[in-house]
Amino acid sequence: MIRIPASYLGNRIVTLVLTIFIAATLIWIIPRLSPVDPAEIALGRMAAGAGTVGNSEEILAQLRSRLGIDQPWIVQYVRYLWGVVQFDFGLSTANFPTPVSALIANALPWTLGLMLISITITFFIGNLLGALMVWEHSPKLVKVAIPAAMVLTSIPPILSALLLMWIFSAKLQLFPLTGAYGLTVEPGWTWDFVQSVLYHGFLPALSIVVVTFGFWALGMRGLMIGVQGEDYTTLAKAKGLRPRYILYRYMIRNAILPQITAFALKIGMLIAGQVLVERIFAYNGMGKLLYDAILDQDFPVIQGVSFVIILMTALSVFIVDLIYPLIDPRIRHGK
Amino acid sequence: MTILDINNISIDFPTSKGVVHAVSNFSLSVPQGRRVGFIGESGSGKTTTALAAMRMLAAPGYVSEGEIHLHSLGDTNVLKLSDDEMRRVRLKKIAYIPQGAMNSLNPVMRIENQIWDGIVAHEGRVEQGELERRSRTVLESVGLPASVGQLYPHELSGGMKQRVCIAIGVCLKPDLLIADEPTSALDVITQRQVMQTLREVQETIGAGLILIGHDMGLMAQSVDDLAVMKLGKLVEYGTVRQIIEDPQHGYTRQLISSVPLVGGESFIKSAPAVLRGEAGPLLEFDRVTKRYGEITALHPLSFSLDGEQPKIISVVGQSGSGKSTMGSLMLGFTAPSEGRVTFRGKDINRLSTQDSLTFRKDVQAVFQDPYACFNPFYRVDHALSFPFKRFGLSKGSAHTRKAMEDACHAVGLDPTLVLRRYPHQLSGGQRQRLIVARALMLSPKLLIADEPVSMVDASLRATILKNIHDLKDKHGISILYITHDLATAYHVSDYVMVLYHGRVVEAGPPKEVIGAPQHPYTRLLIDSIPWPDLDRDWGSAEEAQKGLEALAEGKAADTVFRGDIPGFDLSVRA
Numbered sequence: 001m002i003r004i005p006a007s008y009l010g011n012r013i014v015t016l017v018l019t020i021f022i023a024a025t026l027i028w029i030i031p032r033l034s035p036v037d038p039a040e041i042a043l044g045r046m047a048a049g050a051g052t053v054g055n056s057e058e059i060l061a062q063l064r065s066r067l068g069i070d071q072p073w074i075v076q077y078v079r080y081l082w083g084v085v086q087f088d089f090g091l092s093t094a095n096f097p098t099p100v101s102a103l104i105a106n107a108l109p110w111t112l113g114l115m116l117i118s119i120t121i122t123f124f125i126g127n128l129l130g131a132l133m134v135w136e137h138s139p140k141l142v143k144v145a146i147p148a149a150m151v152l153t154s155i156p157p158i159l160s161a162l163l164l165m166w167i168f169s170a171k172l173q174l175f176p177l178t179g180a181y182g183l184t185v186e187p188g189w190t191w192d193f194v195q196s197v198l199y200h201g202f203l204p205a206l207s208i209v210v211v212t213f214g215f216w217a218l219g220m221r222g223l224m225i226g227v228q229g230e231d232y233t234t235l236a237k238a239k240g241l242r243p244r245y246i247l248y249r250y251m252i253r254n255a256i257l258p259q260i261t262a263f264a265l266k267i268g269m270l271i272a273g274q275v276l277v278e279r280i281f282a283y284n285g286m287g288k289l290l291y292d293a294i295l296d297q298d299f300p301v302i303q304g305v306s307f308v309i310i311l312m313t314a315l316s317v318f319i320v321d322l323i324y325p326l327i328d329p330r331i332r333h334g335k
Numbered sequence: 336m337t338i339l340d341i342n343n344i345s346i347d348f349p350t351s352k353g354v355v356h357a358v359s360n361f362s363l364s365v366p367q368g369r370r371v372g373f374i375g376e377s378g379s380g381k382t383t384t385a386l387a388a389m390r391m392l393a394a395p396g397y398v399s400e401g402e403i404h405l406h407s408l409g410d411t412n413v414l415k416l417s418d419d420e421m422r423r424v425r426l427k428k429i430a431y432i433p434q435g436a437m438n439s440l441n442p443v444m445r446i447e448n449q450i451w452d453g454i455v456a457h458e459g460r461v462e463q464g465e466l467e468r469r470s471r472t473v474l475e476s477v478g479l480p481a482s483v484g485q486l487y488p489h490e491l492s493g494g495m496k497q498r499v500c501i502a503i504g505v506c507l508k509p510d511l512l513i514a515d516e517p518t519s520a521l522d523v524i525t526q527r528q529v530m531q532t533l534r535e536v537q538e539t540i541g542a543g544l545i546l547i548g549h550d551m552g553l554m555a556q557s558v559d560d561l562a563v564m565k566l567g568k569l570v571e572y573g574t575v576r577q578i579i580e581d582p583q584h585g586y587t588r589q590l591i592s593s594v595p596l597v598g599g600e601s602f603i604k605s606a607p608a609v610l611r612g613e614a615g616p617l618l619e620f621d622r623v624t625k626r627y628g629e630i631t632a633l634h635p636l637s638f639s640l641d642g643e644q645p646k647i648i649s650v651v652g653q654s655g656s657g658k659s660t661m662g663s664l665m666l667g668f669t670a671p672s673e674g675r676v677t678f679r680g681k682d683i684n685r686l687s688t689q690d691s692l693t694f695r696k697d698v699q700a701v702f703q704d705p706y707a708c709f710n711p712f713y714r715v716d717h718a719l720s721f722p723f724k725r726f727g728l729s730k731g732s733a734h735t736r737k738a739m740e741d742a743c744h745a746v747g748l749d750p751t752l753v754l755r756r757y758p759h760q761l762s763g764g765q766r767q768r769l770i771v772a773r774a775l776m777l778s779p780k781l782l783i784a785d786e787p788v789s790m791v792d793a794s795l796r797a798t799i800l801k802n803i804h805d806l807k808d809k810h811g812i813s814i815l816y817i818t819h820d821l822a823t824a825y826h827v828s829d830y831v832m833v834l835y836h837g838r839v840v841e842a843g844p845p846k847e848v849i850g851a852p853q854h855p856y857t858r859l860l861i862d863s864i865p866w867p868d869l870d871r872d873w874g875s876a877e878e879a880q881k882g883l884e885a886l887a888e889g890k891a892a893d894t895v896f897r898g899d900i901p902g903f904d905l906s907v908r909a
Binding site: 135176231232234235236237238239240241242243245249250253254257327328329 | 424426433434436438443453500503
């Protein structure tokens with residue numbers, strides 16, 4: 001095992017905290033640059049519900065005080081930061097007075113589940129396919145995958161989602177159209193529920209996999225071409241090693257390294273990329289939450305979701321930084 | 336007894352412009368236990384022929400006719416084996432020791448795993464203890480401590496990596512070893528150690544050896560028989576003594592004469608400088624020290640180079656001696672840890688923007704790798720004219736054109752043939768000459784040449800060195816020539832500094848320093864040069880190792896001053 005020097009770890013943690021702090025500040029500033037007054041939106045929503053609202057000035061003042069936006073900005077900012085530390089992003093304005101953290105807590109597991117499954121599948125399939133595109137002993141059929149991957153990568157996930165929905169749900173009726181689980185099952189750790197979740201998750205996951213594996217495959221292909229020309233691959237062949245062993249232990253093992261960094265960076269971006277897919281499948285994840293929040297100008301929820309995305313990206317990069325020396329012995333934790 | 340028969344083979348490479356005959360009608364036999372050298376320039380087909388015996392030709396190359404028989408396989412034609420049968424022949428019967436040992440080991444695998452996987456691929460499951468015992472033995476047989484097995488490739492030096500490659504090659508005791516320029520990336524001292532190690536293990540296991548190379552001196556010291564190849568044809572074959580002492584073919588004679596020897600008059604006719612440089616100190620080191628962390632790459636060094644009488648100062652030493660650090664300090668690429676580097680009286684690390692521009696024009700560089708020095712997207716004329724225009728030297732396009740043509744003529748290239756081409760269409764030698772031409776166009780005052788000829792074919796080295804030498808004689812440019820090649824330093828330079836672990840250990844005119852060395856390190860360097868002279872003893876690997884160890888013990892030996900030349904003043908005092 002490689003021990004991680006305390007100074008290096010400290011350094012990385014400071015960077016991590018600083019990244020999160022700067023990002024948190026940015027997502028606090030950006031909505032405040034908008035001319036929209038959240039209290040007025042809330043009032044407008046009330047007015048729409050009740051027909052008319054009397055004493056509107058009074059209610060506005062109350063709302064402002066409840067939302068804390070009547071305070072000087074520095075107070076708001078410090079309160080916000082203190083809240084962020086405790087994962088408290090205030091109350092949703094659209095689903096007033098539900099706390100944002102509760103909305104996120106409901107949505108996050110669904111997104112994490114869908115995302116981790118689809119990104120893991122796509123990472124493995126994509127990289128393996130990319131490697132096989134270069135390997136001299138691959139079946140000829142794999143060569144067809146190059147144009148296929150290129151075409152599929154250029155399709156936006158929203159289109160693939162609609163297409164899959166049309167084929168598998170509407171025409172073949174193999175999979176359900178919407179939802180994260182069946183309406184008739186009770187959420188819980190029962191086999192029925194798990195089955196229902198997998199059944200409902202299949203199409204959303206597939207629509208992500210279909211359009212993202214090409215990213216990994218084409219990237220891996222480029223890396224593999226580099227590795228194929230390396231002297232160590234030539235020597236491996238001259239040593240009479242079995243072709244399959246050379247593929248895994250010499251070629252993929254080296255070519256995969258930059259892909260792992262890319263994987264960490266993708267994790268955060270994927271939530272954003274998943275927004276429309278979740279929306280189309282009415283899948284109750286972070287993407288749908290974010291989508292609805294944007295439509296409703298629900299700033300606390302937007303902030304909360306953005307913060308989670310940032311946190312996940314920063315954390316995954318942090319973890320990759322720490323484990324990288326395990327997968328690439330040339331990298332040492334700096335002094 | 337013969338182990339390998341190459342019978343009238345021809346190798347073709349179909350390309351879009353027609354078929355290239357890389358090798359034609361080549362026949363040769365390798366007897367057991369004998370060392371056969373394949374010598375020739377790059378592109379002569381020597382590596383291609385050897386790779387054909389392993390069936391490892393780069394696509395789309397193929398053997399269009401002929402047979403290759405391996406006797407231990409019952410005279411089977413290896414070209415007729417199935418892919419899996421061929422795989423079993425590799426390493427077990429014919430082992431390959433690659434040229435680029437720097438990159439020939441899998442960077443993410445421990446050394447011992449890379450020895451074991453070869454054993455397991457041919458013998459199936461082998462007990463862990465047995466594997467460990469065998470990797471230990473084979474590492475020790477190439478003079479490496481067994482603990483090297485636990486390390487990763489990046490933790491080894493170039494020489495150690497090359498020995499690991501030899502260890503991998505001999506671990507299954509093959510019938511034939513094919514070593515493809517195994518020492519071309521190593522300095523002379525390491526080259527001698529590695530080459531002698533290779534010979535010793537080859538003798539121990541009794542295998543035949545094919546040594547591919549382009550250095551006649553190395554061949555003379557290493558092989559029994561020699562095959563001279565040119566443009567895919569075998570032009571001469573015989574015992575190495577026959578060939579060196581009585582070469583029949585003109586090309587062989589040319590190869591032999593292209594090895595610069597230490598001693599005698601310089602092969603470069605020095606014409607007295609027509610142009611005079613500028614009076615006053617050109618480049619000065621004032622107690623310059625360079626440290627990287629705990630390592631001192633350059634110990635305090637002071638010198639002053641006067642520009643009036645242009646001269647060539649050589650800096651020689653092994654890799655890691657600090658000579659490239661010196662070049663980098665002179666170019667202002669790295670700042671000294673202590674002391675000052677001044678050019679025409681100004682500290683080069685504290686130049687104003689304007690002075691910095693002048694400095695970049697006045698100090699030009701030629702680097703080792705002629706392939707990496709060009710932007711592959713631009714034609715040669717763009718590469719040459721761009722700095723010329725940028726430094727404001729151009730007086731219109733006709734003037735630029737004239738300057739480019741003159742510069743090409745000065746380095747012996749025909750401008751009509753090279754200017755409109757892309758770098759990849761030119762040979763390494765042509766490119767390196769164009770780098771010299773590009774430097775020349777800017778009429779610099781100083782040229783830093785860092786290993787300018789180590790990557791070009793031996794036959795071209797003399798020409799390029801002559802070009803560089805002309806810069807001094809005909810254009811009044813002073814030159815710092817950084818090299819590990821003592822023989823060329825002997826011929827081109829006016830003054831030589833020998834660097835060892837960041838210290839100048841011997842300095843003076845080349846006829847003294849290289850012609851009659853006094854410091855043990857300089858002597859070791861000179862003794863390590865392989866001479867194309869069979870009666871000269873090259874010494875054993877142990878002797879070389881002992882020499883180095885003796886040096887390491889007698890640390891901080893004083894500099895041996897061997898005389899001064901006017902206009903260059905060296906002082907090593909701190």
